[in-house]
Amino acid sequence: MSKRSRTPEELTSAMLGGDRIALARLITLVENRSSDTASIMSRVYSECGSAHAIGITGPPGAGKSTITSCLIGHLREDEASVGVVAIDPSSPFSGGSVLGDRIRMQKHFLDPDVFIRSVSTRGSHGGLARCGRDVVRLFDAYGKSAVVIETVGVGQTELDVMEVAETVVVVLVPESGDTVQVMKAGLLEIADVFVVNKADRDGAVRMKTELEMMLSLKAAEQAKDAWKVPVLLTQASQGEGTREVLEACRRHRDYTQSHGRDQRQAQALRAETLEICEEEIMRRLRTNAEASSLNDVLDSVGSGTLDPYQGALEILEDSERLSTALGAPNRRNGNG
Ligand SMILES: Nc1nc2c(ncn2[C@@H]2O[C@H](COP(=O)(O)OP(=O)(O)O)[C@@H](O)[C@H]2O)c(=O)[nH]1
Ligand SMILES: [Mg+2]
Incomplete structure (x- = not known):
């Protein structure tokens, strides 16, 4: 057996093929809200129902x-x-x-x-x-x-x-x-x-x-x-x-x-999509905050030259800064 641990893509394929250990591993990834969660779940979703x-x-x-x-x-x-x-x-x-x-x-x-x-x-x-x-x-x-x-x-x-x-x-x-x-x-x-x-x-x-x-x-x-x-x-x-x-x-x-499909279900799916966005946005902002263009704003807030409200507005209203901060540097194979 190879010592290399399997990638999320490999685990997902194996799980869909009936591999119980891969299933357990994927559950752990999802439970830890790994950065791969959304791409794993997107692949899994079409197999559900x-x-x-x-x-x-x-x-x-x-x-x-x-x-x-x-x-x-x-x-x-x-x-x-x-x-x-x-x-x-x-x-x-x-x-x-x-x-x-x-x-x-x-x-x-x-x-x-x-x-x-x-x-x-x-x-x-x-x-x-x-x-x-x-x-x-x-x-x-x-x-x-x-x-x-x-x-x-x-x-x-x-x-x-x-x-x-x-x-x-x-x-x-x-x-x-x-x-x-x-x-x-x-x-x-x-x-x-x-x-x-x-x-x-x-x-x-x-x-x-x-x-x-x-x-x-x-x-x-x-x-x-x-x-x-x-x-x-x-x-x-x-x-x-x-x-x-x-x-x-x-x-x-x-x-x-x-x-x-009833109204309740359609409504729930709409709400869920926004929740996934919320989770993903926060995860990306937190991951990227230190390394990225957000850092100078955060530094200014930290040193007291900018208040946190103004800092947040500056981050959100500078679309270039925001799109860099929301980039997905650790998405594995750019399938999106
Ligand atoms: N008298 C009585 N006790 C029950 C019945 N069903 C469950 N219990 C007891 O109620 C307690 C709580 O049950 P549990 O299934 O752990 O409840 P949960 O917290 O809702 O999961 C346990 O001690 C069960 O044995 C019942 O039909 N009659
Ligand atoms: Mg219980």
């Missing part, structure tokens, strides 16, 4: 990991190959919950047709959501037929990462409070399937009824053929009702495929 990406979100402790583990089991019973992306805003080494998840997932870790990867925060704002989406797409292009994305909470990052999921499952439990909380967290907007887990606890049936009432109010404002969001009861720790969750996700996928 065959995996069913299922997002699982909801408050901590609702049973998302337990449900994810059950879904993996059902998908494997059906001989699907599965990728799992766990979005963890904390370090993978700090939280006890992650250890619990590992124990729960243990049997799946040994299965060569299941690839579990947890991604955690690195650096910039929005980075985690971007990274989560990219990993889902890498799994898709690699040939996974299903990708399950589990998020840890219900913040903006979690809502953002859910844009990549074709089907979003929102998991609630009787103790997650009243349904007003659900509306406030924006969960009603993103749920394609609601699950009320811990059906063994008091209040589960009442919560299901309340959700159904809320959904019927929403449905009254929608087109007649709009997707009807089901509310399912599960007791995930016993594996009860989880097969039905997978079936509901599949019905939702059939629905989206027969109804075409």
Whole structure:
């Protein structure tokens, strides 16, 4: 074996040909937001679209990991190959919950047709959501037929990462409070399937009824053929009702495929393009700042002869300076 490490292009070709080690390497590159991320992902993107990406979100402790583990089991019973992306805003080494998840997932870790990867925060704002989406797409292009994305909470990052999921499952439990909380967290907007887990606890049936009432109010404002969001009861720790969750996700996928790309998806893609620009601009500015034509402006700000606002305007409004600063010196083979 050659000692030379493979280039991102070589890794991408190998991954698309089924090389699992290349897949793992690419995930690491993307997780570190390597300068090659955009060109890798652009190549990968055209190979995406065959995996069913299922997002699982909801408050901590609702049973998302337990449900994810059950879904993996059902998908494997059906001989699907599965990728799992766990979005963890904390370090993978700090939280006890992650250890619990590992124990729960243990049997799946040994299965060569299941690839579990947890991604955690690195650096910039929005980075985690971007990274989560990219990993889902890498799994898709690699040939996974299903990708399950589990998020840890219900913040903006979690809502953002859910844009990549074709089907979003929102998991609630009787103790997650009243349904007003659900509306406030924006969960009603993103749920394609609601699950009320811990059906063994008091209040589960009442919560299901309340959700159904809320959904019927929403449905009254929608087109007649709009997707009807089901509310399912599960007791995930016993594996009860989880097969039905997978079936509901599949019905939702059939629905989206027969109804075409919706407004929400088009909007999300537009927004995503701007986010990629934002990330790429900041990366290039930071990389080039020291060496480039930005340096004299930054020096003046540093020595106090120019204020930072004026400095920023000077950088942005001098188009020659800006285009030098945004150049792509470390793009490997100038394919763009
Ligand atoms: N009573 C009860 N406990 C459950 C059920 N499903 C999961 N749990 C437990 O709830 C806790 C949190 O589950 P977990 O899947 O880690 O939740 P997550 O934080 O949403 O991923 C664990 O101790 C599970 O064993 C259920 O249906 N009933
Ligand atoms: Mg969990």
